[in-house]
Amino acid sequence: MAVGLGPLPTLHPVAGFELGIASAGIKRPGRKDVVVMRCAEGSTVAGVFTLNAFCAAPVILAKKRVQNAVRYLLTNTGNANAGTGEPGLAAAERTTAKLAELTGVDASQILPYSTGVIGEPLPVEKIEGALQAALDDLSENNWEAAATGIMTTDTLPKGASRQFQHDGVTITVTGISKGAGMIRPNMATMLGYIATDAKVSRDVLQNLMLDGANKSFNRITIDGDTSTNDCCMLIATGKAALPEINRAEGELFAKLKQAVFEVCMDVAQAIVRDGEGATKFVTVEVNGGGNHQECLDVGYTVAHSPLIKTALFASDPNWGRILAAVGRAGVPDLDVSKIDVFLGEVCIASRGARAATYTEAQGSAVMQQEEITIRIELGRGDCSETIWTTDLSHEYVKINAEYRT
Amino acid sequence: MAVGLGPLPTLHPVAGFELGIASAGIKRPGRKDVVVMRCAEGSTVAGVFTLNAFCAAPVILAKKRVQNAVRYLLTNTGNANAGTGEPGLAAAERTTAKLAELTGVDASQILPYSTGVIGEPLPVEKIEGALQAALDDLSENNWEAAATGIMTTDTLPKGASRQFQHDGVTITVTGISKGAGMIRPNMATMLGYIATDAKVSRDVLQNLMLDGANKSFNRITIDGDTSTNDCCMLIATGKAALPEINRAEGELFAKLKQAVFEVCMDVAQAIVRDGEGATKFVTVEVNGGGNHQECLDVGYTVAHSPLIKTALFASDPNWGRILAAVGRAGVPDLDVSKIDVFLGEVCIASRGARAATYTEAQGSAVMQQEEITIRIELGRGDCSETIWTTDLSHEYVKINAEYRT
Numbered sequence: 001m002a003v004g005l006g007p008l009p010t011l012h013p014v015a016g017f018e019l020g021i022a023s024a025g026i027k028r029p030g031r032k033d034v035v036v037m038r039c040a041e042g043s044t045v046a047g048v049f050t051l052n053a054f055c056a057a058p059v060i061l062a063k064k065r066v067q068n069a070v071r072y073l074l075t076n077t078g079n080a081n082a083g084t085g086e087p088g089l090a091a092a093e094r095t096t097a098k099l100a101e102l103t104g105v106d107a108s109q110i111l112p113y114s115t116g117v118i119g120e121p122l123p124v125e126k127i128e129g130a131l132q133a134a135l136d137d138l139s140e141n142n143w144e145a146a147a148t149g150i151m152t153t154d155t156l157p158k159g160a161s162r163q164f165q166h167d168g169v170t171i172t173v174t175g176i177s178k179g180a181g182m183i184r185p186n187m188a189t190m191l192g193y194i195a196t197d198a199k200v201s202r203d204v205l206q207n208l209m210l211d212g213a214n215k216s217f218n219r220i221t222i223d224g225d226t227s228t229n230d231c232c233m234l235i236a237t238g239k240a241a242l243p244e245i246n247r248a249e250g251e252l253f254a255k256l257k258q259a260v261f262e263v264c265m266d267v268a269q270a271i272v273r274d275g276e277g278a279t280k281f282v283t284v285e286v287n288g289g290g291n292h293q294e295c296l297d298v299g300y301t302v303a304h305s306p307l308i309k310t311a312l313f314a315s316d317p318n319w320g321r322i323l324a325a326v327g328r329a330g331v332p333d334l335d336v337s338k339i340d341v342f343l344g345e346v347c348i349a350s351r352g353a354r355a356a357t358y359t360e361a362q363g364s365a366v367m368q369q370e371e372i373t374i375r376i377e378l379g380r381g382d383c384s385e386t387i388w389t390t391d392l393s394h395e396y397v398k399i400n401a402e403y404r405t
Numbered sequence: 406m407a408v409g410l411g412p413l414p415t416l417h418p419v420a421g422f423e424l425g426i427a428s429a430g431i432k433r434p435g436r437k438d439v440v441v442m443r444c445a446e447g448s449t450v451a452g453v454f455t456l457n458a459f460c461a462a463p464v465i466l467a468k469k470r471v472q473n474a475v476r477y478l479l480t481n482t483g484n485a486n487a488g489t490g491e492p493g494l495a496a497a498e499r500t501t502a503k504l505a506e507l508t509g510v511d512a513s514q515i516l517p518y519s520t521g522v523i524g525e526p527l528p529v530e531k532i533e534g535a536l537q538a539a540l541d542d543l544s545e546n547n548w549e550a551a552a553t554g555i556m557t558t559d560t561l562p563k564g565a566s567r568q569f570q571h572d573g574v575t576i577t578v579t580g581i582s583k584g585a586g587m588i589r590p591n592m593a594t595m596l597g598y599i600a601t602d603a604k605v606s607r608d609v610l611q612n613l614m615l616d617g618a619n620k621s622f623n624r625i626t627i628d629g630d631t632s633t634n635d636c637c638m639l640i641a642t643g644k645a646a647l648p649e650i651n652r653a654e655g656e657l658f659a660k661l662k663q664a665v666f667e668v669c670m671d672v673a674q675a676i677v678r679d680g681e682g683a684t685k686f687v688t689v690e691v692n693g694g695g696n697h698q699e700c701l702d703v704g705y706t707v708a709h710s711p712l713i714k715t716a717l718f719a720s721d722p723n724w725g726r727i728l729a730a731v732g733r734a735g736v737p738d739l740d741v742s743k744i745d746v747f748l749g750e751v752c753i754a755s756r757g758a759r760a761a762t763y764t765e766a767q768g769s770a771v772m773q774q775e776e777i778t779i780r781i782e783l784g785r786g787d788c789s790e791t792i793w794t795t796d797l798s799h800e801y802v803k804i805n806a807e808y809r810t
Contacts (some may be wrong), residue, residue, distance in 0.1 A: 005749075053731075053741050056759065084759075085742075109596050119725050223710075223711040266782070306628040310802050313802070314806035316806070319488075320522075324459055353490035353493075353524070354488055354489075354524045392802060401799075
């Protein structure tokens with residue numbers, strides 16, 4: 001039921017970044033469920049990680065090790081290694097130790113990622129047994145296979161790629177992601193990997209990852225449930241024949257930033273488009289806020305309202321539900337008489353009440369579309385925020401109610 | 406599909422508080438949709454009102470007038486008079502002016518309440534036309550009829566009553582409520598009316614209402630959507646032959662407080678039991694918090710999680726979803742290794758990970774029940790909070806997706 005999400009676009013290889021896929025048979029025999037990514041020596045690596053206090057063992061380890069000279073990323077599906085306590089941490093360490101042994105790097109240079117069932121022991125031996133095959137498979141041309149290899153309940157693989165020229169050199173940014181709910185505590189989670197052959201200092205790269213995630217991964221929501229395993233990584237291999245970017249300024253940085261943001265946005269929005277039971281892709285745009293937080297508060301309140309989400313599913317232009325959500329978002333001293341609300345281009349509420357020009361037929365026409373924008377003008381200032389979400393369908397309840405039964 | 410909600414219990418009349426019901430034909434002819442309540446002269450009246458910034462016209466008026474010597478409460482169903490701007494305010498004023506004219510009191514002594522469709526003009530003439538019939542119907546014995554008269558999409562009327570003795574005098578506390586979702590922006594809202602024949606000063610009464618609502622109405626949630634029209638009123642007629650309670654202390658106050666709290670709790674929980682599509686009545690108990698707010702943050706995060714609510718609907722003891730919700734509730738410096746989670750009496754997670762003693766069969770047995778308690782021990786302090794909610798069923802999506810189609 002993915003909304004507006006087609007087959008993978010061309011995913012350009014990134015010099016110095018190889019991917020290898022193998023089958024460890026974690027959930028079922030033959031399923032590709034282990035992905036090893038190798039970063040060329042001298043690569044810089046940045047990451048953003050879930051803020052959930054119950055973060056999984058691999059997240060704890062990856063957060064700690066991302067400061068090191070990272071050489072490998074090791075991902076498994078089928079088991080999240082979350083809610084597993086100290087033994088889970090030891091298990092994650094063992095898989096990276098084995099990969100270190102096979103590759104001759106230090107285990108501290110290997111970051112683990114897990115996604116799948118929560119609370120079950122990580123099948124360490126199975127993963128260890130698949131590592132050599134994944135290493136043998138390493139290739140810069142394996143992005144498509146890796147995008148498929150990290151899928152869990154995703155219905156489609158997700159990836160994006162951009163190239164740009166600078167001083168006659170072609171720079172590539174390619175990324176993949178997985179996730180069909182912001183959280184699947186049983187089949188956790190959102191993962192994203194983006195690589196570029198630009199050479200970027202770690203500080204600049206980390207800020208680029210943070211900024212990019214804040215405009216994309218941190219602005220999508222399906223059910224408001226933040227996962228225990230969310231991670232997004234940005235790797236710069238430095239293989240392109242251009243000087244290092246060590247300050248967040250200049251033309252090269254600006255071009256790279258745009259390419260990274262576009263790839264982030266594509267693969268983040270792809271997660272929403274493939275959201276559990278999604279029949280609509282919904283953009284919630286909040287303008288005229290006094291600050292960014294109040295724009296986000298209004299946006300998320302609208303995006304998470306079960307009543308609005310069910311109305312979207314029903315293609316019902318129920319503007320009262322939108323006004324009510326804006327009103328309860330907790331914005332201090334909100335003057336409702338300054339608020340306008342638009343559905344697509346149609347003004348449904350003006351100055352806090354039903355717009356005089358509005359007709360139900362206009363609203364219905366917008367709501368019939370697969371991609372819908374709800375725009376809220378707060379009339380308080382100059383800040384804006386945009387959030388992407390899905391509707392709430394029968395299929396969502398079915399997927400989540402019947403997941404383990 | 407109401408969970409554990411039977412026919413109305415005996416609702417004892419309250420001396421000095423009369424109720425009259427009539428039909429204005431607002432949504433359909435013959436439907437009882439106007440309720441007038443008369444408070445004896447000298448009554449004190451307290452109220453709590455929605456915090457939604459888009460509060461409805463009658464709420465604006467009632468909030469302003471509740472400080473006065475209130476004599477009448479005028480309620481209509483079928484139209485919420487919300488999202489109606491200045492004309493809505495004028496309409497609410499007109500209905501109370503008409504009732505003032507018929508009764509000889511000042512309009513400032515009349516509080517209006519509306520519940521029903523948002524954004525449509527209040528049919529003032531229809532309501533005015535029904536007022537005399539409602540006045541003719543006034544009787545202290547009309548609680549049952551009024552409980553039915555304020556229903557909108559409720560499947561059952563909701564009421565509770567308590568009596569206690571003090572110095573040989575019987576004091577009565579009786580209340581009714583309506584609401585099947587915290588918000589129905591189309592068929593708004595939660596309303597509660599509780600009356601007692603005790604004599605209580607306005608300050609003490611207002612604090613009693615606040616405290617009572619905070620432990621009951623403000624602790625129930627069906628979908629997290631706070632309505633534009635929520636109101637709960639507490640009326641003390643002073644007809645019982647006992648001295649005025651003008652301080653929040655002493656045996657009489659303690660007895661009254663307990664009776665008011667019990668009535669609040671019964672009629673508030675009745676709203677959850679009759680919640681949209683509810684198949685489970687769920688108590689979320691959070692103990693060991695460092696302060697009340699963090700207990701509430703954890704409780705509401707669990708109560709609003711679509712993933713937990715669908716698991717409850719499916720009777721699936723999906724403990725990973727509960728841990729993940731606790732972890733994302735935003736409690737600062739949460740030490741997950743101190744957290745225990747119980748499903749009924751069964752310990753499902755101990756010290757932040759799956760309990761060694763836990764078996765799926767134990768969890769399933771609890772989840773099969775209609776009434777389920779999720780207990781979370783944070784291990785940070787001595788504060789506790791309890792919240793009541795429902796599951797998220799196919800029926801919920803159906804009700805809200807098909808409401809206007």
